[in-house]
Amino acid sequence: MGVLTESVVGFLQGTALEQAPEKSLALAATGFTDCVAVMLAGYDEPVTRHIFRHIEQTGGIPGSRCLLGEKRATVAQSTLVGVAAAHALDFDDYAYSNHVSALLVPAILAEAERTRCSGSDLLRAYLAGFEVWAAVMKREPDHLHSKGWHPTGVFGAIGVAAALSWLRRLNARQTRNALGLAAANGGGVMDNFGSQAKAYQGARAAEAGVTCTELALAGVDAGPNAIDGSGGLLAALSPFGNVDLESSADWLGSHWVSADDSLNIKMHPTVGASQRGIDAAIQLHRDTAPDIAAITEVLVRVSEKHAAVMRFHRPTTALEAKFSAEFGVAAALIAGKVGLAEVSDGFVKRPDVQALMRKVKLEIGPDNDPDYPVGAVNDTVAYRAGDGTLIESDPVHRFRGHGQNPMSNDEFLQKFLDCVTPGYGENTARSIFGLLRAIGDLESIDDIPTLTPL
Numbered sequence: 001m002g003v004l005t006e007s008v009v010g011f012l013q014g015t016a017l018e019q020a021p022e023k024s025l026a027l028a029a030t031g032f033t034d035c036v037a038v039m040l041a042g043y044d045e046p047v048t049r050h051i052f053r054h055i056e057q058t059g060g061i062p063g064s065r066c067l068l069g070e071k072r073a074t075v076a077q078s079t080l081v082g083v084a085a086a087h088a089l090d091f092d093d094y095a096y097s098n099h100v101s102a103l104l105v106p107a108i109l110a111e112a113e114r115t116r117c118s119g120s121d122l123l124r125a126y127l128a129g130f131e132v133w134a135a136v137m138k139r140e141p142d143h144l145h146s147k148g149w150h151p152t153g154v155f156g157a158i159g160v161a162a163a164l165s166w167l168r169r170l171n172a173r174q175t176r177n178a179l180g181l182a183a184a185n186g187g188g189v190m191d192n193f194g195s196q197a198k199a200y201q202g203a204r205a206a207e208a209g210v211t212c213t214e215l216a217l218a219g220v221d222a223g224p225n226a227i228d229g230s231g232g233l234l235a236a237l238s239p240f241g242n243v244d245l246e247s248s249a250d251w252l253g254s255h256w257v258s259a260d261d262s263l264n265i266k267m268h269p270t271v272g273a274s275q276r277g278i279d280a281a282i283q284l285h286r287d288t289a290p291d292i293a294a295i296t297e298v299l300v301r302v303s304e305k306h307a308a309v310m311r312f313h314r315p316t317t318a319l320e321a322k323f324s325a326e327f328g329v330a331a332a333l334i335a336g337k338v339g340l341a342e343v344s345d346g347f348v349k350r351p352d353v354q355a356l357m358r359k360v361k362l363e364i365g366p367d368n369d370p371d372y373p374v375g376a377v378n379d380t381v382a383y384r385a386g387d388g389t390l391i392e393s394d395p396v397h398r399f400r401g402h403g404q405n406p407m408s409n410d411e412f413l414q415k416f417l418d419c420v421t422p423g424y425g426e427n428t429a430r431s432i433f434g435l436l437r438a439i440g441d442l443e444s445i446d447d448i449p450t451l452t453p454l
Contacts, residue, residue, distance in 0.1 A: 002228035004139065007248035008132050009175050012166050016253025017124045024258035025440060028126040031093060031101035033416065033436040034265050036068070038092045039106065041340065041419035042085035043067050043453060047196035051081045051203070064113035068451045075110045076210040079160075082106025083203035087152075089340065090198075090322045091269035091419070094152075095130070095262045095403075096137050097145070097374065103156040103206040104129045104163055111164055111210070112445040119442030121167060127258055129163030134257040135249035136227065139234055140242070143305050143374060145190060147239040153188020153201030154237065158227065160209025170216060180222025181212035183233040193271075194312055194320040261403035265412065268338040270321070273306035274328040275399035276379035281332030284381060284393050292334055292352060294386030298360040300325050303367045303376035314357065321348045329381055330356040339418065423453045 011017075042048055052066070055077045062072035066081050073081070083106045086092050092102040108125050117125075137155055144151050161182035165175040185208030188201030216222075226232050234243045268278050277300050284290060302310075302325060312320040312327070321327040321343055330353055331342045347353060369375045378395035385391060398405040407415070413433060420429035428451065435448055442448070 002225045003248040004228040007250050009172050011252035012175050013172050020127050021259050024127055024256045025123050027258045027263050028123040029439050032105050032439050034093045035086050035101040035105035037416040037419040039086035042088035045088035047088050047199045048085040051084050064110040076207045078110035079107040079210050080203045080207040083206040084199045087199040087202045089269045091266055093263055093265045094272050096134055099152045100130055103202050107160045107206045107210055116444050119439045123440050125163045125167040128166035129159040130258050132162035133159030139244045142239045146308050148190050150188030150201050153205045154186040156205030157182035157186040157208040160206045161212045164213040174216045177222045178213045178216035180226035182209055183226040193323050264403050265401040267401045269343045270328050271323050273309040276396040277325055278328045278332045278338050279399045280381040280393035280396045281329040285333050285336040288391055296384045299363055299382045300329050301363045301380045304364050305367050305374040307364045318343050318345050318348055326357040326360040
């Protein structure tokens with residue numbers, strides 16, 4: 001049997017999660033809070049509405065709240081729509097290049113409606129998924145995005161299956177089967193970026209993680225080497241065959257990835273690769289008050305792998321703009337911020353935004369950050385003013401919100417309010433924020449009230 005799989009099963013069957021460090025539990029609470037914020041912000045996005053319609057047409061025994069609201073569906077269906085809403089705006093957090101909270105949190109919340117587990121169990125289920133997902137993802141030294149894979153969609157089913165296997169207390173055989181089934185259910189490709197399918201890829205993976213756990217409980221088995229065998233998922237995905245199939249993840253439960261400042265919270269609803277460039281452009285807007293019409297060119301220095309993720313150079317929709325370095329920098333220079341109002345079809349199509357995007361040039365450099373192999377040590381932005389002067393930003397090493405440059409509590413609250421207040425009102429937003437920040441103290445999911453959009 002695969003040594004990686006067996007070490008994962010051992011971790012999920014052991015007692016380490018009961019003694020998870022406080023720093024890891026705090027990260028899990030942050031993941032829950034940020035995910036619920038962006039999930040509620042995405043409740044009325046087109047992909048969310050379309051999936052709601054699909055659920056209504058599909059049927060099923062209603063049990064779990066969808067988006068913590070009045071509508072109910074099966075656990076898998078509630079997960080599907082919850083993840084789609086959480087990932088629709090690309091405002092959700094990420095760790096090790098995967099959108100972990102957007103997949104784990106809706107699935108765990110939906111399952112909690114069935115199991116009536118405590119808030120403490122919710123946090124530990126999150127850590128089960130977070131740590132196992134990291135153990136699988138980090139086996140691959142090469143860049144899966146560059147091969148065309150969307151790792152969130154590929155590995156998300158495994159992370160969710162791990163979380164729910166622990167939450168539902170599956171035995172070793174059932175856990176092994178749930179993980180093996182999950183290996184057959186992930187998927188997602190880069191060419192779906194800029195469309196509703198990107199959110200669906202994550203949603204489908206999380207839904208599959210729920211279903212695989214249910215199937216394992218029903219007795220469906222899977223190959224014990226489906227993840228890490230010579231014919232398993234990791235070997236099949238690996239761009240150059242460099243994936244580690246030999247060593248166990250025996251560090252699980254002793255070294256905690258979740259205690260390593262590994263969760264990155266976005267200040268801007270755009271792809272993670274764009275966050276540093278946007279921060280640099282905001283600094284230029286603040287400190288130099290540029291005459292936008294007089295700018296003759298804008299230079300954006302970014303790493304090769306980050307540039308590969310930002311695939312849209314002349315976006316015309318908000319979905320495309322989320323994956324455009326040109327848009328992020330142009331919007332920041334013009335507006336001094338890149339929030340939900342800026343990442344909208346109307347703002348993207350504005351003549352001044354489109355004109356400035358055409359002046360943006362990417363200077364693609366090496367992936368030379370020793371601690372972050374898909375990024376450069378710094379990103380910078382510079383613009384050439386009308387008199388020919390080149391005005392350059394300070395170098396940005398870690399964007400604001402990165403695990404190594406975290407938001408303040410006030411900034412985090414403000415993001416939550418910006419996401420939730422428009423749809424649910426400020427009083428509700430503040431109340432839910434307080435509950436989520438202390439989610440480990442909740443007796444059950446019933447302590448979170450049913451929410452109704454304004």
